[in-house]
Amino acid sequence: MTKKIAILPGDGIGPEITEQAARVLQALKLDIDMTTAPVGGAAYEQHGHPLPDSTLELAKNADAILFGAVGDWKYDSLPRELRPEQAILGLRKALGLFANLRPAILYPQLANASSLKPEIVAGLDILIIRELTGDIYFGQPRGVRELPDGPFKGERQGFDTMHYAESEIRRIAHVGFQAAAKRQGRLCSVDKANVLETSQFWRDIVIDVAREYPEVELSHMYVDNAAMQLVRAPKAFDVIVTGNLFGDILSDEAAMLTGSIGMLPSASLNASNQGLYEPSHGSAPDIAGQNIANPLATILSAAMLLRYSLNLPDEADRVERAVQKVLEQGLRTADIHEEGTRKVGTREMGDAVLQALA
Amino acid sequence: MTKKIAILPGDGIGPEITEQAARVLQALKLDIDMTTAPVGGAAYEQHGHPLPDSTLELAKNADAILFGAVGDWKYDSLPRELRPEQAILGLRKALGLFANLRPAILYPQLANASSLKPEIVAGLDILIIRELTGDIYFGQPRGVRELPDGPFKGERQGFDTMHYAESEIRRIAHVGFQAAAKRQGRLCSVDKANVLETSQFWRDIVIDVAREYPEVELSHMYVDNAAMQLVRAPKAFDVIVTGNLFGDILSDEAAMLTGSIGMLPSASLNASNQGLYEPSHGSAPDIAGQNIANPLATILSAAMLLRYSLNLPDEADRVERAVQKVLEQGLRTADIHEEGTRKVGTREMGDAVLQALA
Ligand SMILES: CC(C)[C@H](C(=O)O)[C@@H](O)C(=O)O
Ligand SMILES: CC(C)[C@H](C(=O)O)[C@@H](O)C(=O)O
Numbered sequence: 001m002t003k004k005i006a007i008l009p010g011d012g013i014g015p016e017i018t019e020q021a022a023r024v025l026q027a028l029k030l031d032i033d034m035t036t037a038p039v040g041g042a043a044y045e046q047h048g049h050p051l052p053d054s055t056l057e058l059a060k061n062a063d064a065i066l067f068g069a070v071g072d073w074k075y076d077s078l079p080r081e082l083r084p085e086q087a088i089l090g091l092r093k094a095l096g097l098f099a100n101l102r103p104a105i106l107y108p109q110l111a112n113a114s115s116l117k118p119e120i121v122a123g124l125d126i127l128i129i130r131e132l133t134g135d136i137y138f139g140q141p142r143g144v145r146e147l148p149d150g151p152f153k154g155e156r157q158g159f160d161t162m163h164y165a166e167s168e169i170r171r172i173a174h175v176g177f178q179a180a181a182k183r184q185g186r187l188c189s190v191d192k193a194n195v196l197e198t199s200q201f202w203r204d205i206v207i208d209v210a211r212e213y214p215e216v217e218l219s220h221m222y223v224d225n226a227a228m229q230l231v232r233a234p235k236a237f238d239v240i241v242t243g244n245l246f247g248d249i250l251s252d253e254a255a256m257l258t259g260s261i262g263m264l265p266s267a268s269l270n271a272s273n274q275g276l277y278e279p280s281h282g283s284a285p286d287i288a289g290q291n292i293a294n295p296l297a298t299i300l301s302a303a304m305l306l307r308y309s310l311n312l313p314d315e316a317d318r319v320e321r322a323v324q325k326v327l328e329q330g331l332r333t334a335d336i337h338e339e340g341t342r343k344v345g346t347r348e349m350g351d352a353v354l355q356a357l358a
Numbered sequence: 359m360t361k362k363i364a365i366l367p368g369d370g371i372g373p374e375i376t377e378q379a380a381r382v383l384q385a386l387k388l389d390i391d392m393t394t395a396p397v398g399g400a401a402y403e404q405h406g407h408p409l410p411d412s413t414l415e416l417a418k419n420a421d422a423i424l425f426g427a428v429g430d431w432k433y434d435s436l437p438r439e440l441r442p443e444q445a446i447l448g449l450r451k452a453l454g455l456f457a458n459l460r461p462a463i464l465y466p467q468l469a470n471a472s473s474l475k476p477e478i479v480a481g482l483d484i485l486i487i488r489e490l491t492g493d494i495y496f497g498q499p500r501g502v503r504e505l506p507d508g509p510f511k512g513e514r515q516g517f518d519t520m521h522y523a524e525s526e527i528r529r530i531a532h533v534g535f536q537a538a539a540k541r542q543g544r545l546c547s548v549d550k551a552n553v554l555e556t557s558q559f560w561r562d563i564v565i566d567v568a569r570e571y572p573e574v575e576l577s578h579m580y581v582d583n584a585a586m587q588l589v590r591a592p593k594a595f596d597v598i599v600t601g602n603l604f605g606d607i608l609s610d611e612a613a614m615l616t617g618s619i620g621m622l623p624s625a626s627l628n629a630s631n632q633g634l635y636e637p638s639h640g641s642a643p644d645i646a647g648q649n650i651a652n653p654l655a656t657i658l659s660a661a662m663l664l665r666y667s668l669n670l671p672d673e674a675d676r677v678e679r680a681v682q683k684v685l686e687q688g689l690r691t692a693d694i695h696e697e698g699t700r701k702v703g704t705r706e707m708g709d710a711v712l713q714a715l716a
Contacts, residue, residue, distance in 0.1 A: 085552050115478045115590055136494075136520060142555045152523035158559025162494060163517035165510035192603075194443050197500045201516025224606045228614040231589065232473055245550075249585045249607060256586040 003032045003310055006062035008039040008055065011084055012283030013293035013346075014068025020295035020350030021066055021302040024322075027354050028306075028315050035062075039091075040070025040084035040283075050087035059091055064309035065276040066302060067091075069283035084283075092132050097268040097276055098168070099175045100130040100247065101304070104234075104254035104264065109327040113259035113336055116231075121257055126237045127179055128254055130247025131172040132268055135198075136162035137244045162198045164243065169205040171271070176206075176241030177213040186238035188219045190226045190246055202243065223250070230254055255280050262294030262335040265301035267308050275309040277301035291345040294333035296323055299353055322356035329356075361390045361668055364420035366397040366413065369442055370641030371651035371704075372426025378653035378708030379424055379660040382680075385712050386664075386673050393420075397449075398428025398442035398641075408445035417449055422667035423634040424660060425449075427641035442641075450490050455626040455634055456526070457533045458488040458605065459662070462592070462612035465621060467685040471694055472617035474589075479615055484595045485537055486612055488605025489530040490626055493556075494520035495602045520556050522601065527560050529629070531567040534599030538574045544596035546577045548584045548604055560601065581608070588612055613638045620652030620693040623659035625666050633667040635659035649703040652691040654681055657711055680714035687714075 007022055009015040022034055037043075037055040044050050050070070059065050070084035080086070091097065106114065106124040114121045139161035147157050173189075180187040189206045191199035203220055210218045221229065223246045229236065230250065234257050242250060255261045264280040279297030287293055300323060307316035331352050332341040344352065365380055367373040380392055395401075395413040402408050408428070417423050428442035438444070449455065464472060464482040472479045497519035505515050531547075538545040547564045549557035561578055568576045579587065581604045587594065588608065592615050600608060613619045622638040637655030645651055658681060665674035689710050690699040702710065 080552070080558065083552065089553070116474050120473045137553055139517070144555060144559050147523060152525060155523045155525055156559070157521050157523040158554075158556040159497070159519060159521035160554050160556050161517060161519055163515050165505060165515040166513045167510060192606075194438070194441070195447070195495055196516075196518050197502060198516040198518050200438065201502050201514070224610040227585065227607045227611040228619075231611060231614040232617075246607075248550075248582045249604075252582040253585040253589060253611065256589040259590075261586075 003030070003064070004062045005032055005034045005305070006058045006065045007034050007036040008059070008065060008067045009036065009042070010040040010068040010070040010283060011042055011072050012069055012285040012288040014040070014070065014283055016289065016291065016346050017279065017293050017295040017298040018066055018068040020346060020353070021298040023350055024299050024319060024353055024357065025302050027357055028318070030312070030315070039067070039087045041072050041075050043087065044075065044078070044082060044084065050082060050084050051090040056090070056094060060095060063274060064305045065091070066298070066305060067276050067278035068298065069279065069281070071283045072285040089137065091276055092268060093138060095274060095276070096133060096270040098131060098133040099172060099269045100132040100251070101179070101267045101269070102128040102130060102251040102255065102264070102280060104128065104258055106258045107260065107263060107327055110258070110260045110263065110336055112338055114257060115259055116257055121234060124234055124258060126234060126254060127183065127239045128247060128251040129172065129176045129179060129239060129241045130251055131168065131243050134164050134168045135244035136160050139163045162196065162245070164198050164202055166205055169202050170209055172241060173206045173209040176239055177209065177216050180216045180239040181213060184238040185215060186217045186219070188221055188226070188237055188240050190221050190223050190240055190242035190250065192223050192246070193220070194222060206241070226250055227253060230257060260336050261297070262333065263296050263300065265297050265304050267301070267304040269308055273309055275305065277305040291347055292334045293346050294335050295346050295350050299323060318357060322353050325356040326352040361388070361422070362420045363390055363392045363663070364416045364423045365392050365394040366417070366423060366425045367394065367400070368398040368426040368428040368641060369400055369430050370427055370643040370646040372398070372428065372641055374647065374649065374704050375637065375651055375653040375656040376424055376426040378704060378711070379656040381708055382657050382677060382711055382715065383660050385715055386676070388670070388673065397425070397445045399430050399433050401445065402433065402436070402440060402442065408440060408442050409448040414448070414452060418453060421632060422663045423449070424656070424663060425634050425636035426656065427637065427639070429641045430643040447495065449634060450626060451496060453632060453634070454491060454628040456489060456491040457530060457627045458490040458609070459537070459625045459627070460486040460488060460609040460613065460622070460638060462486065462616055462622065464616040465618065465685055468616070468618045468621065468694055470696055472615060474615055479592060482592055482616060484592060484612060485541065485597045486605060486609040487530065487534045487537060487597060487599045488609055489526065489601050492522050492526045493602035494518050497521045520554070520603070522556050522560055524563055527563040528567055530599060531564045534597055535567065535571040535574050538597040539571060542596040543573060544575045544577070546579055546584070546595055546598050548579050548581050548598055548600035548608065550581050550604070551578070552580060564599070584608055585611060588615060609638070618694050620655055620691065621658070622655050623662050625659070625662040627666055631667055633663065635663040649705055650692045651704050652693050653704050653708050657681060676715060680711050683714040684710040
């Protein structure tokens with residue numbers, strides 16, 4: 001049966017990088033149907049909303065979504081509910097994309113790009129699994145209220161609610177244990193159980209789920225310590241599982257350890273393996289439309305799409321090997337360029353991956 | 359008038375490092391009175407509570423508190439309210455210590471200790487100002503409840519409340535602007551205003567306070583981006599001001615960038631400059647009592663105590679210069695030892711600082 005892929009290019013460099021990834025998917029000659037729709041600021045311009053109904057419907061009916069990036073300074077003054085980022089939050093929630101997989105991999109060819117010493121990061125290969133539809137991101141109540149009593153009586157107060165229900169923790173814990181079982185068998189659950197009730201509850205449930213995975217070694221770490229250990233000895237981790245807020249922070253920190261965030265894909269999955277795939281980097285409006293953005297993170301996101309939503313691991317491997325090959329050939333976009341390598345543009349990089357695939 | 363200093367050594371290496379810092383304070387021949395009391399696990403053993411009334415009273419009546427460290431694996435199974443960390447939360451709240459100052463400084467002599475490349479961190483000198491008595495740390499309601507309706511009806515849910523009142527934000531913002539004005543004049547406020555109401559409110563208030571400090575350049579950064587930029591280009595920061603939870607994570611990440619957390623002091627101040635001073639590192643129970651812990655972070659915390667709570671900037675400078683001198687002499691405790699330097703124990707390091715002071 002024909003698989004449906006929704007392409008949501010978004011803003012900034014989104015269109016040019018998704019274009020290259022779509023070319024790669026096309027070149028595989030699969031039975032897929034790709035349809036493009038606006039999202040983020042681009043959708044706001046056209047439809048007055050960052051996630052128009054037509055785009056949401058397309059995404060819901062797709063087997064997988066290839067997402068570029070959203071955001072631009074020029075939308076900063078819009079009310080929050082109309083800002084580009086709301087599209088991505090809306091898609092996560094509407095499709096129930098609760099499991100965010102963020103690999104932080106340092107390609108040997110790019111070891112110099114890291115701000116860390118080579119011996120600390122060479123061979124880095126960790127996977128951060130971030131819960132994506134719960135936590136303080138969506139918790140109610142939230143807002144600004146006037147305080148009726150207490151030490152700050154009569155003042156305004158901003159407030160949000162962090163929370164996790166048992167089954168929300170269970171399902172992401174299962175994703176974590178299963179991923180760890182397929183890798184080095186070590187899962188580190190990150191929380192702040194010494195302060196937060198939500199975290200203590202998270203930890204209790206993760207410990208309970210662990211009984212189903214005797215082959216996986218489970219550890220727990222406070223988020224402040226995790227932020228330190230990622231800097232000190234990132235290779236000590238295998239798989240990290242954590243909540244939405246801590247995962248937001250730690251997955252970005254881990255990505256930056258590699259120094260080549262232009263290379264890092266991500267997948268956001270729901271219970272039926274429908275998924276949204278996007279590069280870990282942002283929309284970089286400052287370099288948009290100049291054919292200098294790195295399309296590899298998006299191409300590698302397409303590989304994750306093949307693996308997780310289309311169940312085509314061989315095709316996923318092919319794409320990943322092709323990317324590996326262009327790196328070996330010494331091709332580099334500006335963000336990862338260094339002496340002795342050949343600087344190419346967005347489209348040329350796409351061409352090279354297509355050639356390597358052939 | 360005699361100044362009162364409460365010495366709370368705590369657990370693990372706490373006693374041996376505070377001992378060296380107390381010797382340094384003593385050597386300055388000031389009109390001070392130092393009284394020691396148990397805190398953390400040590401207090402639990404003696405009094406059944408990590409923060410006994412007698413210790414709390416002593417702390418309240420002191421001009422400043424020199425705090426070692428608390429915590430030990432052996433208390434992990436205690437109910438949360440009896441665990442050592444509760445002592446530090448209790449002291450912060452009871453004394454209203456809302457402003458936590460965490461410098462991240464890389465001493466030129468220790469540049470190799472960092473896991474980052476020297477050119478990224480050499481000369482690092484940033485100050486993180488963390489709000490310490492609000493946010494999700496103390497927010498009510500919190501707990502575990504059974505859900506009466508909604509998608510997770512009948513399940514248990516862990517929950518916490520994040521919140522900041524206007525005056526809480528104002529007062530920490532003032533601390534941030536004033537600190538920046540005395541340094542390079544750049545303040546970066548870190549929040550998650552694209553997702554959290556508390557953060558949007560925080561940002562609005564910080565912008566309002568900024569009008570009183572036209573000489574300070576204010577910027578805003580999302581916490582995930584801040585976690586990245588600290589790894590990529592930490593020297594781009596001057597002063598960071600942020601909430602309790604984000605500050606917990608970022609201040610530890612920043613400390614670890616230096617690779618020498620055994621060197622980093624901290625101060626936690628209230629509105630009347632009463633303060634608690636402690637090293638940024640933990641209680642390290644694995645090396646406790648072996649005369650190998652680094653006392654310099656605690657000695658530098660004593661210097662901060664002199665500067666902020668006793669208003670003795672010259673004495674503070676003297677202590678900091680003495681620490682600088684022992685580093686120049688090549689003395690190193692095990693945590694910062696490298697070839698070509700002389701490895702010394704906790705007490706010998708204390709001796710050396712005393713000599714350098716003389
Ligand atoms: C844009 C923003 C709402 C989003 C998040 O915080 O989840 C982004 O930082 C991410 O990690 O995908
Ligand atoms: C021990 C813990 C409660 C504490 C905190 O989270 O504030 C510690 O991590 C710190 O930063 O002082």
